[in-house]
Amino acid sequence: MQINAINLKDRVAVVTGGAQGIGLAVGRRLLASGARLAVWDINPAAMEQARAELDGHDVHFERVDIADYASVEAAVAGTLKAAGRIDILINNAAIVGPNATLIDYPIDVWKQVIDVDVNGTFHCCRAVVPGMIGQKYGRIVNLASVAGKEGNPNAAAYSSAKAAVIAMTKSLGKELASHDIAVNCVTPAVARTPGAMEQSPEHIKYMLGKIPRGRFLELDEAAAMIAWLASEENSFTTGAVFDLSGGRATY
Numbered sequence: 001m002q003i004n005a006i007n008l009k010d011r012v013a014v015v016t017g018g019a020q021g022i023g024l025a026v027g028r029r030l031l032a033s034g035a036r037l038a039v040w041d042i043n044p045a046a047m048e049q050a051r052a053e054l055d056g057h058d059v060h061f062e063r064v065d066i067a068d069y070a071s072v073e074a075a076v077a078g079t080l081k082a083a084g085r086i087d088i089l090i091n092n093a094a095i096v097g098p099n100a101t102l103i104d105y106p107i108d109v110w111k112q113v114i115d116v117d118v119n120g121t122f123h124c125c126r127a128v129v130p131g132m133i134g135q136k137y138g139r140i141v142n143l144a145s146v147a148g149k150e151g152n153p154n155a156a157a158y159s160s161a162k163a164a165v166i167a168m169t170k171s172l173g174k175e176l177a178s179h180d181i182a183v184n185c186v187t188p189a190v191a192r193t194p195g196a197m198e199q200s201p202e203h204i205k206y207m208l209g210k211i212p213r214g215r216f217l218e219l220d221e222a223a224a225m226i227a228w229l230a231s232e233e234n235s236f237t238t239g240a241v242f243d244l245s246g247g248r249a250t251y
Contacts, residue, residue, distance in 0.1 A: 013030045
């Protein structure tokens with residue numbers, strides 16, 4: 001695939017859930033575009049693997065539980081100490097949860113999905129945005145899902161959480177429009193990520209069957225769109241939803 005050049009020279013980018021899956025692919029693309037990278041993740045084994053894979057690049061690692069605001073604040077402080085600023089925030093970290101009907105969904109797991117996927121995205125934005133306002137520049141890209149647009153059966157928690165991320169993106173984008181801070185989100189279809197592949201084979205088959213392209217989203221395809229949204233060139237669009245569903249979404 002032809003790789004287009006995106007200029008992120010000297011920009012400092014935070015990628016949550018950046019040690020694996022789409023987050024790691026995004027990190028690679030940002031590095032290739034000249035950015036300095038901060039990987040925030042909760043999984044120590046994945047972080048060690050990512051550290052080895054990204055060896056030789058300018059990468060800072062922070063172990064973060066995005067569901068815990070104090071942990072996010074500590075990660076912001078550590079990143080600012082290491083890199084001096086945060087120009088780009090990619091809110092990628094999320095959990096999918098089990099496949100179950102709403103009436104059978106475990107209440108504690110429902111709360112966990114909302115706490116990580118919705119509250120975690122809120123925590124990261126709340127902690128990072130003041131610095132972006134102060135420097136009068138920023139780019140935020142939130143990872144939602146086509147499930148947040150359409151609502152997948154047997155995935156009500158994840159679908160609800162990602163719908164909330166879409167709405168949060170629209171609200172925050174309007175709030176920050178006058179500060180040269182663009183806030184947008186993407187809505188991927190199913191990709192071969194660790195979380196997605198933990199779902200039942202039947203549910204994965206259902207999701208693939210909805211995609212006119214007839215295949216999984218490739219991680220590098222997601223990274224390409226996200227990298228452009230994180231660039232200075234994306235200077236007008238904000239509060240918007242960019243489709244990555246392979247033709248599934250109808251709006």
